[in-house]
Amino acid sequence: xxxxxxxxxxxxxxxxxxxxxxxxxxxxxxxxxxxxxxxxxxxxxxxxxxxxxxxxxxxxxxxxxxxxxxxxxxxxxxxxxxxxxxxxxxxxxxxxxxxxxxxxxxxxxxxxxxxxxxxxxxxxxxxxxxxxxxxxxxxxxxxxxxxxxxxxxxxxxxxxxxxxxxxxxxxxxxxxxxxxxxxxxxxxxxxxxxxxxxxxxxxxxxxxxxxxxxxxxxxxxxxxxxxxxxxxxxxxxxxxxxxxxxxxxxxxxxxxxxxxxxxxxxxxxxxxxxxxxxxxxxxxxxxxxxxxxxxxxxxxxxxxxxxxxxxxxxxxxxxxxxxxxxxxxxxxxxxxxxxxxxxxxxxxxxxxxxxxxxxxxxxxxxxxxxxxxxxxxxxxxxxxxxxxxxxxxxxxxx
Numbered sequence: 001x002x003x004x005x006x007x008x009x010x011x012x013x014x015x016x017x018x019x020x021x022x023x024x025x026x027x028x029x030x031x032x033x034x035x036x037x038x039x040x041x042x043x044x045x046x047x048x049x050x051x052x053x054x055x056x057x058x059x060x061x062x063x064x065x066x067x068x069x070x071x072x073x074x075x076x077x078x079x080x081x082x083x084x085x086x087x088x089x090x091x092x093x094x095x096x097x098x099x100x101x102x103x104x105x106x107x108x109x110x111x112x113x114x115x116x117x118x119x120x121x122x123x124x125x126x127x128x129x130x131x132x133x134x135x136x137x138x139x140x141x142x143x144x145x146x147x148x149x150x151x152x153x154x155x156x157x158x159x160x161x162x163x164x165x166x167x168x169x170x171x172x173x174x175x176x177x178x179x180x181x182x183x184x185x186x187x188x189x190x191x192x193x194x195x196x197x198x199x200x201x202x203x204x205x206x207x208x209x210x211x212x213x214x215x216x217x218x219x220x221x222x223x224x225x226x227x228x229x230x231x232x233x234x235x236x237x238x239x240x241x242x243x244x245x246x247x248x249x250x251x252x253x254x255x256x257x258x259x260x261x262x263x264x265x266x267x268x269x270x271x272x273x274x275x276x277x278x279x280x281x282x283x284x285x286x287x288x289x290x291x292x293x294x295x296x297x298x299x300x301x302x303x304x305x306x307x308x309x310x311x312x313x314x315x316x317x318x319x320x321x322x323x324x325x326x327x328x329x330x331x332x333x334x335x336x337x338x339x340x341x342x343x344x345x346x347x348x349x350x351x352x353x354x355x356x357x358x359x360x361x362x363x364x365x366x367x368x369x370x371x372x373x374x375x376x377x378x379x380x381x382x383x384x385x386x387x388x389x390x391x392x393x394x395x396x397x398x
Contacts, residue, residue: 166194371392
C-alpha cells in the first residue's frame, strides 16, 4: 500500500473576483487547504502475470458537496458535487503482462498526456502546487476509462497507446479551456465518443526523460443530452440524431522533459490544443441549464501552454547527508486559453497568464516534504493588476 498527501497554506494580496475590468481588487487574505490525500493499493498474481491497482483521492478534507462562489457566472453561488462528493477513484485497473516488455491494462487510469501522467506526487515536482499551466488547460491528473498498451523497447524507449472515453464538451469554457470537461457530474461515463492517445518517452540516458504525446477524440456525443446535432429537412422523429451529430473533435499534443541528475532537477513542457467547431459548442453551451453547474462562457478554438522549473540541491554544500535535499528553484508557467481564437471571438488578454515563481523545497529521505514559494501572476495586458501569492505546502509520500 502506498499513499501521499498535500497540505497548502497560502496568502493572496488580491481578491477572488478576477472577472473585473482592471483585474482583481487589492486584498489581504489567507487560505488553508487539505488539498489531497491519496491512497494506492496494489496486488498481483505474479505466476499469471496479472496485477491490479486501485487509487482513491480525497480532496479538500473529505467527501460531500460544497458551495463555490463563481465569478465567471456573475458572482452566483454554485453547489460543487462530484461522484461520491470529493472522494474520487482516479485509478482502478487490471494489467496483464504479455511478455517481458509488453503489457495491457483495462479499467480507469491516467491519460498519457502532459507531465502529470508520471510526476504527480508532491516529491516529483519542485513547486508548492502542480503546474498551473497544465491544470488550467487540461484536467488535473487526467484519468478516464478504457484500454492501454505499454511497450518497453530495450534501447530505452517506452511507448504507450490508449483508447479511452472522450471528454464532455458542456464543461469547456473561456477560463480553463477543456480542463473541466472530465465526466464527473453523472453516475455513468458516456463513451459514445472515444479518444486515442499515443505517447513516446525516451529513458535511455541516466537522469533524463523526454518525449511527446498526442490525444485525439470526439466530445459531442458525450454531452448529457443529445443537444448538439445537425439539422435536416427529412429528420426521422424516431431516431435520436437522424441527421448526425455536429463534429467537435479535440486534439492535444505536447513535448515534455524531466531531469534529475548531478544535483539538478528540472521539468519542462509545451502543449498545444485545438477544438474543432468551437463556435458551435460555445453557442449551445450558452443555453445550458443553470442546474448543470457549468460556466457557459465561449470556448476558444485553440489553447497554448508551457511551463518549466529548475532547481539545484545545495544540501551537500551545507554538510547534510544524502537523506536531505534542499533545492532553491525557479518556475515559469504560461497559459493562454484563448490562443488565436476565431475572428468573432474577442481575444481577451485576461485569459493569457504568466506566473513567475521562486522558492525552496526541502525533502527528507524521499518521504516528507516542505516547500515555500512566492509567485506573481501577470495577465496579457498591463491594464490588469498583477496578483501575488505566498504559499507554503507540506506533505508526505510513502
